[in-house]
Each structure stands twice: as C-alpha cells, then as structure tokens.
Amino acid sequence: MNKHHTVIIAGGGASGLFLAGLLGxxxxxxxxxxxxxxxxxxxxxxxxxxxxxxxPQEMVRHYYDRRAFVTPALYSLTSECIIEHFSSRGLDSVIREDGKVFPSTLRASDVLDILMKDVKTIVTGEAVTSAVKDGNIFTVTTDRTTYTSDYLVIATGGLSYPGTGSTGDGYTLAKAFGHRIIPPTAALCQIRIRNTPFSELEGISLEDITISTRGKSFTGPAVFTRTGISGPAAMNLSRYVTETEPVRICFASLSEDKIRNLGGRKKASGAISQLTGLPSRLVSTLAGPAGDKNISDLSKEDTRRIVSAISSYTFTGTTKKESMCATVTQGGVDTGEVDRKSLESRLCPRLYIIGECLDVDGECGGYNLSFAFASAFLAASSIRKS
Ligand SMILES: Cc1cc2nc3c(=O)[nH]c(=O)nc-3n(C[C@H](O)[C@H](O)[C@H](O)COP(=O)(O)OP(=O)(O)OC[C@H]3O[C@@H](n4cnc5c(N)ncnc54)[C@H](O)[C@@H]3O)c2cc1C
Known part of the structure; x- marks a missing residue:
C-alpha cells in the first residue's frame, strides 16, 4: 500500500494534467x-x-444538446482565461481568422510542456484498474499497487484513438460507482458514403457546403476522402448520421433557370463549374454523361437531375467503422448524474468526472480541449472549497 493522497486523478491527458496543475x-x-x-x-x-x-455565451452553442451542462464550466474558465493561462506561463497564442486559437509556436508539445511544469506528482506506466470507496476513503488499485485518497477524479478520456491510452477505462470505473454509461459512438469523424462516386476526388476540398440529416445541418469547409467526406462541416454532422436516414449535401445553390440562362454551345460541366465555383471534376462526377453535352442540348430531365445532384445530393452514410479514429467520442458518463456546477458525482460524494469521459462532445474548433480544461477548473474549485 502506498502513501495516502488528498486527490487521485486517474488519467494524465488534457483534463487530468490541467487539474493536477491547479491542485499542485x-x-x-x-x-x-x-x-x-x-x-x-x-x-x-x-x-x-x-x-x-x-x-462563453457563444462558446456554449457549440456543444450540441449539452449546452446547459457545459455552461457553468465554460463561464468559470472562458477562452480568454485559457489563453491567459498559457500566456502567463510564457506561451502566447495565435488566433486564426476562423476563431481557432493555437499556441504561437504551433506546437502541441509546447502546450504539454506548460501543463507538465505545474504537475507536482505523477506516476506513469500504471493503469488504474478499479476503485472503491469505504467511508470517506477511496482505495484505488492499479496494475502495480494500491493507493488511497480523499477524492478521486476520473479523467481517462473517451474511446477514440486507443493507441493514445483512451480505451474507455473510465466507463468501467464510473459504472462501479453506479453511473450509467450512454453508449459511446464516433463523433467528429468522416462520413462514409455507400458506393461513393467521389473516391477519385480524394483530397479535393470545398470551401463551403451545407450538409444535413435528421433535421440537423452544418455549413462550412469539407474534403473528399477515399471512402466518403470529411472536413469541419461533415465532421460536425457525423454524430447524427445513421444508416437509415438520408444525408443531403448542398454543394452550391443552383436552379434550372440558372443553367438555361448559361445558354449557347458551352459544355455543361465546364459552364456549371464556372457558375458555381465548384471544381470541374466534381461537377463532371455529379452531372454524369449529361455534363459532356452542350447546355443547349440538355433535356429538361438532364437539367433537373444536375440541379438535384448539385444542390441536394442525397446518399446513405455511416460512421460505424470510425469509432477508433474519430476525433472525439459521443456518449460516456450520463451527465444527469453529475453536478454541472462542480463536476462531482451525484451518486458518490468526492468522486469527480471530467473531460471527454463524460457524455459531452463539442464541434471542431477547440471546443473539446476547452471543455477538458474548463471541467478540470470547476472540479479544482469545488475540491479546494471542500
Ligand atoms: C487526432 C485528434 C485531434 C484532436 N484535435 C483537437 C483539437 O485541435 N482541438 C480540440 O479541442 N480537441 C481536439 N481533439 C479532442 C481532444 O484531444 C480531447 O477531447 C481531449 O484530449 C480530451 O481530454 P481528456 O483529458 O478528457 O482525455 P485524454 O486527453 O484522452 O486523456 C485521457 C488520459 O487518461 C489515460 N488513461 C486512460 N485510462 C487510464 C487508466 N485506466 N489508468 C490511468 N490512465 C488512464 C490515457 O492514457 C490518457 O492519457 C482531438 C482528438 C484527436 C484524437
């Protein structure tokens, strides 16, 4: 048995290290x-x-249906505070035109170094395998030894990129304390297109598409992959994709009149590519054989089909194979059982759950790390108060 600790943090990722730095x-x-x-x-x-x-009032809009849950955390550690946290430790930031914030060195390793400087006690190469609470004391067992503590924080992340250590262990730990786990699935990942006609267009990016399914819709950049479509707009939508509901892409808004007005003896795919600003290879793929005709030779049916393919391309998508390589996990510890103002478990006092292990996922753009840091900040404030 090892020395008793005030707080044990299971997981040394973004949230766990930030929390450890705050608690010293x-x-x-x-x-x-x-x-x-x-x-x-x-x-x-x-x-x-x-x-x-x-x-913060705008940040919270980027967490799908977890807006209410993330609100206290994101108001207590705003993006301004996060920027200040790193800059006060010698790492300035750059803000891109689209609002994404990076370290000025553009090196994730510099962010990690800053976090690690504040961490006082860490053991590595040791996995937490179980934890129990007896009275007010937690006993935490690892694959090497046993520790005790007054507080336990689960900061073990989600289920994607298991090679990084996020293998869903936190779900097992939380379950042992009675927590419900919302089934984890892939989020912020590519959407596979069944029998994609775009595999030859792999790597071609589009500035602004609108992609939608089940009444949800995202507009922004996208990129074709060998098996489907990715990039921010597609990734933000990915969590809603099911194999039974159609996905629609509006590559550009187009009408039959606009095509007819192009007139003359221009080849359809080239003229439509010029009109919409879409890559000509994409227009050729979408238009099919009709794209090789002159505009004046297009039948009514050709024109209707081209408009439909460009402004409302419909396909069956899936994200089923993406769970390991998704950017984040949707699902995790049920947020209904965790106090959003402290991140303390409602089922087990002094147990805290932070970061991606919770059923919280944000859009592309720095929102997931923001929540990892902000949830750690709120847990630290609560632990310090008590
Ligand atoms: C490729 C990729 C790119 C991304 N880019 C961005 C981005 O630019 N911006 C952004 O906001 N988000 C990004 N994300 C998401 C972001 O990285 C995560 O949301 C964030 O790291 C979650 O932090 P966390 O502390 O909850 O979990 P993690 O960072 O996953 O950390 C969990 C830690 O717990 C450890 N652990 C797990 N089980 C145990 C156990 N049993 N015992 C001990 N330790 C354990 C793991 O080894 C790991 O170190 C990206 C994710 C990926 C995969």
Missing amino acids: KDALVIEKNGRPGRKLLLTGGGSCNYTHDLP
Missing part, C-alpha cells in the same frame, strides 16, 4: 502510458487548437 502537491496523477498527454500531441494536426476565440 495535493494531487497524484496516475497515467497508464509511459508518457502523459499522448492525445494532446496529436491535436490540431500537432499544432493544438486549444480553444476558440468566443465569449
């Missing part, structure tokens, strides 16, 4: 990888989009 010597982080923060190093393509330049 009172906290022990137990991280299962040999090195902490492995997922953090992958974020933003290695440059770490750690928050979004928005006031």
Whole structure:
C-alpha cells in the first residue's frame, strides 16, 4: 500500500494534467502510458487548437444538446482565461481568422510542456484498474499497487484513438460507482458514403457546403476522402448520421433557370463549374454523361437531375467503422448524474468526472480541449472549497 493522497486523478491527458496543475502537491496523477498527454500531441494536426476565440455565451452553442451542462464550466474558465493561462506561463497564442486559437509556436508539445511544469506528482506506466470507496476513503488499485485518497477524479478520456491510452477505462470505473454509461459512438469523424462516386476526388476540398440529416445541418469547409467526406462541416454532422436516414449535401445553390440562362454551345460541366465555383471534376462526377453535352442540348430531365445532384445530393452514410479514429467520442458518463456546477458525482460524494469521459462532445474548433480544461477548473474549485 502506498502513501495516502488528498486527490487521485486517474488519467494524465488534457483534463487530468490541467487539474493536477491547479491542485499542485495535493494531487497524484496516475497515467497508464509511459508518457502523459499522448492525445494532446496529436491535436490540431500537432499544432493544438486549444480553444476558440468566443465569449462563453457563444462558446456554449457549440456543444450540441449539452449546452446547459457545459455552461457553468465554460463561464468559470472562458477562452480568454485559457489563453491567459498559457500566456502567463510564457506561451502566447495565435488566433486564426476562423476563431481557432493555437499556441504561437504551433506546437502541441509546447502546450504539454506548460501543463507538465505545474504537475507536482505523477506516476506513469500504471493503469488504474478499479476503485472503491469505504467511508470517506477511496482505495484505488492499479496494475502495480494500491493507493488511497480523499477524492478521486476520473479523467481517462473517451474511446477514440486507443493507441493514445483512451480505451474507455473510465466507463468501467464510473459504472462501479453506479453511473450509467450512454453508449459511446464516433463523433467528429468522416462520413462514409455507400458506393461513393467521389473516391477519385480524394483530397479535393470545398470551401463551403451545407450538409444535413435528421433535421440537423452544418455549413462550412469539407474534403473528399477515399471512402466518403470529411472536413469541419461533415465532421460536425457525423454524430447524427445513421444508416437509415438520408444525408443531403448542398454543394452550391443552383436552379434550372440558372443553367438555361448559361445558354449557347458551352459544355455543361465546364459552364456549371464556372457558375458555381465548384471544381470541374466534381461537377463532371455529379452531372454524369449529361455534363459532356452542350447546355443547349440538355433535356429538361438532364437539367433537373444536375440541379438535384448539385444542390441536394442525397446518399446513405455511416460512421460505424470510425469509432477508433474519430476525433472525439459521443456518449460516456450520463451527465444527469453529475453536478454541472462542480463536476462531482451525484451518486458518490468526492468522486469527480471530467473531460471527454463524460457524455459531452463539442464541434471542431477547440471546443473539446476547452471543455477538458474548463471541467478540470470547476472540479479544482469545488475540491479546494471542500
Ligand atoms: C487526432 C485528434 C485531434 C484532436 N484535435 C483537437 C483539437 O485541435 N482541438 C480540440 O479541442 N480537441 C481536439 N481533439 C479532442 C481532444 O484531444 C480531447 O477531447 C481531449 O484530449 C480530451 O481530454 P481528456 O483529458 O478528457 O482525455 P485524454 O486527453 O484522452 O486523456 C485521457 C488520459 O487518461 C489515460 N488513461 C486512460 N485510462 C487510464 C487508466 N485506466 N489508468 C490511468 N490512465 C488512464 C490515457 O492514457 C490518457 O492519457 C482531438 C482528438 C484527436 C484524437
């Protein structure tokens, strides 16, 4: 049996390390990888989009139906506070035109270094395998030894990119305390298109599409992949995709009249590509053989089909195979059983659950790391108060 600790934090990722930095010597982080923060190093393509330049009242709109739950956390640690946190420790930020905030060095490793500087006690290469509470004391068992603590924080992340250590262990730990787990599924991932006609267009990006399913809709950039469509607009929608409901893409708004007005002997796909600003290879794929005809030779049916393919392309999508390589996990510990003002479990006093292990997921743009940090901040305030 090891020394008793005030707080044990299971998981040394974004949320766990941020929390440990705030609590200082009172906290022990137990991280299962040999090195902490492995997922953090992958974020933003290695440059770490750690928050979004928005006031909290607008930030909260980017967490789908968890807006109410994330509100206290995002008001207590705003994106301005996150930027200040890093800049006061010597790491300035850059804000991109689209509002995404990165470290000025564009290196995720610099963000990790800053977090690690504030962490006082950490053990690595040790996985928490179970935890129980007896009276006011938690006994935390790892694959090597046993620890005790007054508080336990589950910060083990979600289920995607298991190679980084996020293998869903937190769900098992939380379940043992009676928590309900909302089934985890992929979010912020590509949408596979059944029998995609676009595989030859892999890597071609589009500035502004609108993609929708089941009454939800996102507008923004997208990129074709070998098997489907990705990029911010598609990724933001991905959590809603089911194999039974159609997905629609408006590549550009177009009408039959607009095509007819192009007139003359121009080849249809080239003329429509010029009119809409869409890549000609995409227009050719969408228009099919009719794209090779001159505008004046298009039948009424050709024109109708082209308009429909460009302004309301409909397909069956799936994200079923993406759970391992999704950016985040949708689902996790039921937020109804966690106090949104402290992140303390409603079922077990002094047990806290933070970050992606909770059933909270945000859109692309720095929202998921913002919640990881903000939920850690709220838990730290609550632990310090009590
Ligand atoms: C490729 C990629 C790019 C991303 N880019 C961005 C981005 O630019 N901006 C953004 O906001 N979000 C981004 N995200 C999402 C973001 O990284 C996560 O939402 C965030 O890291 C969640 O933080 P966390 O602390 O909850 O979990 P994690 O960062 O996943 O940390 C959990 C930690 O717990 C450890 N652990 C798990 N089980 C145990 C156990 N049993 N015992 C001990 N330790 C354990 C893991 O090893 C891991 O280190 C990205 C994700 C991916 C995969």
